[in-house]
Amino acid sequence: MSYNTFGHVFRVTTWGESHGPALGATVDGCPPGIAITEEAIQHWLDKRKPGQSRHTTQRREADLVRILSGTFENRTTGTPIQLMIENTDQRSKDYGEIATTFRPGHADITYHQKYGLRDYRGGGRSSARETAARVAAGGLARAVLEALVPDLRIKGYMTRIGEHKIDRSRIDMAEIDRNPFWTPDAKSAQEWEGYLDEIRKSRDSVGAEIEVTATGVPQGLGAPVYAKLDTDLAAAMMSINAVKGVEIGEGMKAAQLRGTANADEIRMSSEGPVFSDNHSGGILGGISTGQPLLVRFAVKPTSSILTPRKTITETGEETEIVTKGRHDPCVGIRAVPVAEAMMACVLLDHFLLDRAQTGGQRGKIGSFSAE
Amino acid sequence: MSYNTFGHVFRVTTWGESHGPALGATVDGCPPGIAITEEAIQHWLDKRKPGQSRHTTQRREADLVRILSGTFENRTTGTPIQLMIENTDQRSKDYGEIATTFRPGHADITYHQKYGLRDYRGGGRSSARETAARVAAGGLARAVLEALVPDLRIKGYMTRIGEHKIDRSRIDMAEIDRNPFWTPDAKSAQEWEGYLDEIRKSRDSVGAEIEVTATGVPQGLGAPVYAKLDTDLAAAMMSINAVKGVEIGEGMKAAQLRGTANADEIRMSSEGPVFSDNHSGGILGGISTGQPLLVRFAVKPTSSILTPRKTITETGEETEIVTKGRHDPCVGIRAVPVAEAMMACVLLDHFLLDRAQTGGQRGKIGSFSAE
Amino acid sequence: MSYNTFGHVFRVTTWGESHGPALGATVDGCPPGIAITEEAIQHWLDKRKPGQSRHTTQRREADLVRILSGTFENRTTGTPIQLMIENTDQRSKDYGEIATTFRPGHADITYHQKYGLRDYRGGGRSSARETAARVAAGGLARAVLEALVPDLRIKGYMTRIGEHKIDRSRIDMAEIDRNPFWTPDAKSAQEWEGYLDEIRKSRDSVGAEIEVTATGVPQGLGAPVYAKLDTDLAAAMMSINAVKGVEIGEGMKAAQLRGTANADEIRMSSEGPVFSDNHSGGILGGISTGQPLLVRFAVKPTSSILTPRKTITETGEETEIVTKGRHDPCVGIRAVPVAEAMMACVLLDHFLLDRAQTGGQRGKIGSFSAE
């Protein structure tokens, strides 16, 4: 019944609008005694920060996070942690026109219909700016995971932009942080530079596909049948602005497979059970197998474009709108760090959830148990 | 923090295992005064019931639902409604082998690792039999929706089985109930008969793609930013056994589109705002637009197949397994009524959720308001 | 947002009406691997069962509990546990009159006003019969606690019936199970026999005061500031039918004390910190100290009495009502096992909740830590 809260035990409530005084995340249920600083969280916010390349919005936000509660002498105390980011570069004048006209593809019309009023400045609560709060919470989640599940690694990257998908034979995870698209395919990254310039010049925008992986995931995270790990990951990704599809492992392609091809057969190694493949994306029956998690999702093209679109006003008059302002031609790019943050929150939440019910103990297979 | 509960206000907790004495759904938060009978719910259970064609498991379950609480003289009273289905045809002998051996692609290994023990009979809690409880709860949700949102119509259908997808030019919604695949493409239905026979003969199984639509959806359902309608629909579908991907509207294909193509432009008609297209699948900013909802999901091929697969035992020995028993060659078929049920539960839940916050009032556009 | 669910992690949803086919408890979040049988739960139900002395209702219910799910070979599996009790001795004819007339002091009028209809047979959902489901869930909780917190002991007892309170100098905990009032004061028990006979003969009823204690409570259960242990205990007791007041430690008397008198001073013993007294009832800042928990609550006199009371009918006509049927002259007596069950559920829930957040680790004092 929480409209703006995510998570079961590690509960993140984001708040704030694009052009209000501030936005942030109220995090309840954080384990105590975890080392945390504003700098550690800032690291992740800087990754998401707008204006870092010419391919993202030129809005200049410092996005400085402040920890207002829940820590003492740089350790979490077990009480709620308030992460606040003040809005500084708001330029509300850019947004005057949309006060009364609904931008197609945006939440303008649905917010108006549902609530009867809306903070139209920059999309208000529906702005992708809300995701800064997610990234802050994700930064905190990562710090906790580092202490409790030190082997865990989370990595997101782009695999497609519009018509262009990466060549999976060229994947080099080390490339991800070297290009503005967070893609593991260096050649694609080069090509996409020009492609995206062209999109922008044609006053258009384009969609994207992103993958998020996690390795070092403990076995046993997730639970039947509505707190499944894949269920919560799907919800987490779908809750990000502009996401229209979510896949685990084989994803939609699973519909095309046969059972003989899809089964990840199981063998025994000197380090415990191993799987012949990972069609499952690391999840069986909603519970992690210990294999790498693989989540994929699609982000629709930015709805704010400089090409005129037909629409109506609040008084019901037909008109055209050109969405000025400083918009990402491919909002999917900045979804990468957001998705990583959501993955971190979900995994920590399920780690704690599992600890509640099972105490973190694991059933044995041969001489191996996960913990 | 509810492992087995779905929904915010209309809360469904399913319980029960494949081979226990019974399974069911405990439904809390149902509005009072709604006409309901066991027969009305049975109608939907019969649709899902196994053994109806040669393409689904030959297990013979009457799947008779009993209402144990929460109604009086065939009306809901506002108190919890217990829907119980007794298991009758359990034949546990079929499942002896899997007591100690993990079936690849199943939850056997993850349940064992997480809980240290499991009810292995028929997959226990991870069995698709759990979905009977969902269908029962969905039947109840439909009855409530019929009273509160009489124009709402929910319909699910298959659009792909393995390599074969339907021809969308042949779609005829009236065909759906006339073939064992619940597909709107009669020609495909015919072809799939032979195709699925071949799959079964080759001791294999196959995946499927399903769409669920809803028309007559009120505007304003859903809420920013974690109780979005699409978020909850994605979670609902992903929680169904064997589902690996979920899409809203354009879904994964949105990654390939440009903004000019993807925008659903808005016009004004004599009946209120209308959209030029429905790329959004009826949801903007997580809130329903009033257009038809469109959700699509992929079901992986049944993991229980008669072809031997390599696996291990609980004691860590490598072995092979052939999953005997009575399994659906395409478990996706029976996912159709399950998905409809989940859609009904989600829509009712969000209808009530919206009523809590807004009282069901709607912002006006011109002279139109949704309510 | 759960109307009929209690608990955060160990979640108990009770369902069922006094005169429906059955009632029960759906328990989600139970730890796996715990030994449990129907007999173990029945033990506690038998304690609450009506008709055991002449001082409780003469309704004859076997109150046999069945475990329908969530266990396998007498161990919990981590999946939802359905505890069902069938209603057998329903005698609906007794209740004809109350179909249209509201009994003063009962939920008849409020259920009617809220829901527009009600299952009037025996009070329907508002009947104290609902507490049988709580006792069943409490029996399960006790079995889990026995495994996870073996030193914990929970004990409830009556300290007052109407004008008569016990003499605390005569308290002997061994007496509790030897008299029909579950009181630790044998002399009071004797006197109360005659007193309650007199009450019944005068066609009246009477209130009661009950205490529940727990010893061997781990330190660190509870959490600031709305999941405090005392908050949840107060909610648990207040949710029991007819309860009008709840106290922790000094309770209402704390209003009369001075700080010098109320402080439980702390010393150090060879076994860790000890307190000079227990005014706090074992809870400071919402978190258990490790001292005995002490909860006290008051149950109002049974509203169903044989003396005529003025009331109105559903059509608004004034009338008088005499509540026939088989009612406890002091419903407080049977509240004792119910309160013990609620205490067990709350303590288990907070044990799991604490395990989620802290992993059960404890801060040290000198060389002592609680765990």
Place this chain on the structure above:
Amino acid sequence: MSYNTFGHVFRVTTWGESHGPALGATVDGCPPGIAITEEAIQHWLDKRKPGQSRHTTQRREADLVRILSGTFENRTTGTPIQLMIENTDQRSKDYGEIATTFRPGHADITYHQKYGLRDYRGGGRSSARETAARVAAGGLARAVLEALVPDLRIKGYMTRIGEHKIDRSRIDMAEIDRNPFWTPDAKSAQEWEGYLDEIRKSRDSVGAEIEVTATGVPQGLGAPVYAKLDTDLAAAMMSINAVKGVEIGEGMKAAQLRGTANADEIRMSSEGPVFSDNHSGGILGGISTGQPLLVRFAVKPTSSILTPRKTITETGEETEIVTKGRHDPCVGIRAVPVAEAMMACVLLDHFLLDRAQTGGQRGKIGSFSAE
């Protein structure tokens, strides 16, 4: 599973410590379109503000609230509302001693044991300063109630301080706002001035008893059987610092009554059903009757006193402590506005909760229905 969240639909998460940079309340689920300003909320904060008479702490906090999100042009938008209060007068030097020594009667020892560390400055999260956030949220709740339930009036007042209780024959509600004790008995107020001075001079503190009433409460708020209105009110009051007992209507005294005396008989008036008395405190079966609500609770004496108390340090050494700093000799005084705020939050929450399930419709009695 929310440690620091209160409410089902109107969800208030308070955050912040006594001596951190700020504290506040994150409010989710607020209805849209409600007129609200910082001034309107400040009004209630000023009532609770420390240092208003010589009987409360001399800490000087401006307690200025800022609305950081969720409103637009002074109306709520339906998105989360962040209410922040910056801490200004923190004087941490006062608190040095308690860094390593546990104050008896405080949460120092339990926080240390549970979390292994704590923000000891001013009690950190366990400080009564947290209640400022509740009062802010309560101010918002009142504004919403004013719009949705205009006849509702909430009023809290002191009925006892230590040995001195009010004379109920002298009650004059108009007196409440005229004395520093918020008591309706002017003569008591006068006497208490000297009494409390004496308490302070003797380096002691004292407890208090408070009542909160609500008139104009709609019928039908609350729900069986764990979301009862009295259950939630008991939890709300018990969650306030230092509260040790909660009563509804007759409260603990109900244990001493007979059924004939306790029944509130029902008659019919020209304005609907009326009750002969209000022993029930306005709640039957957990649901409001429409009569005035009556909640009473006891606050223990302030544990921080200037008289030395025996205690131990974190390293387990025995010592004595005198709690210096600026403490209220009777913390119960400032609990009055806090309890009013909690009552407002609970009533609004249940109003919305009821709207979700029943749509606010009411069963008729004769020609009357509540709505």
